[in-house]
Amino acid sequence: MAYLVEATTRSETGKGRMRRLRRAGSVPAVMYGHGDPSQLLAINAHNFKQLLKAIRGHSPIVELQLDGKTTRCVIKTIQRNPVNDELLHVDFQKVHADEKITMNVPVLLRGTAAGVKAGGLLDHLLREVPVRATIDKIPEHFEIDISEMQMGQSVHLSDLPSEDVEFILPLESAVVSILAPRKIVETTPGADAEAVPGEEAAKEPEVIKEKAAKEEPEEKKEKK
């Protein structure tokens, strides 16, 4: 099911003018695709927020209505203010029926896993699966019934229905797993090599440059 977005063309650009546009209740947007020149648009912020709520869990394919013409588009990017979630800008990409596009398809889980009832931990690894297909073949979402999953079991990409759809990720990638209860899994992304959690680490870390500088004079002494 495609949703309708009403848009108007805009000629204004620039930071100050776009801020005025946002204050007036609109969101600047752009539509591009197929080598056509990109079109500057403005859409109603409130209506678009309602639409985002409605398409939650579905693929972001919309019918963009502009000057009485309807174009099938995919919502490519939404820029938001990270602090107050205000919509800043929306990108729409035109799609043709016979053209293959890459899109993230949401994965929905149904039921409560037997393994979770037994005390396991549900690990939803892939919440969205990137797929490549023509627009009419891209599923709204993948639904996985996890009610019979036991502890230690996983559902992989290869288990998902893949008719007319090409998966970008390797088929052995796990989508959802039921982990056995152990110690709380705690991760610090991007700092694994450096982190010393819970340990009494040395008061000062090793300084890379100082060490190199100390070694040099010793080498000179040895030469003498």
Place this chain on the structure above:
Amino acid sequence: MLMPKRIKYRKQMRGRRSGKATSANRVDFGEYGLMATGPAWITARQIEAARLVLTKALRRTGKLWIRVFPHKPVTKKAAETRMGKGKGSPEFWVAVVKPGSVMFELSGLTEAEATKVLRLAGSKMPCRTRVLAREEMQYEGF
């Protein structure tokens, strides 16, 4: 407490904390997150305090992601020292966060439980915070 293992320089300049977070500004790993709504230096001690609150609440049922790391050394001059004579010695480590940075994420709890525990962790932070849930679709990347 968290601190780097190896560093290039012992002391750093203070820097500026202007602007909003341009990365790590949404829930990427878990289901719920704690976001800073103001700029701050989060000390290793504060991260540890929040971690303890969160791990205690999660017990054996959840997963926790700590998305900030105290990379920055903060120096202090000794008490009753006259000004000058160079920069003080490193005292503690901080993570620089800007408005919009998601500092902690967790999964495996209900919304009510997650909100409650993240608010508790937020009370350990030196800045105002907001609890947020993962957006179903993030519309990015392709």
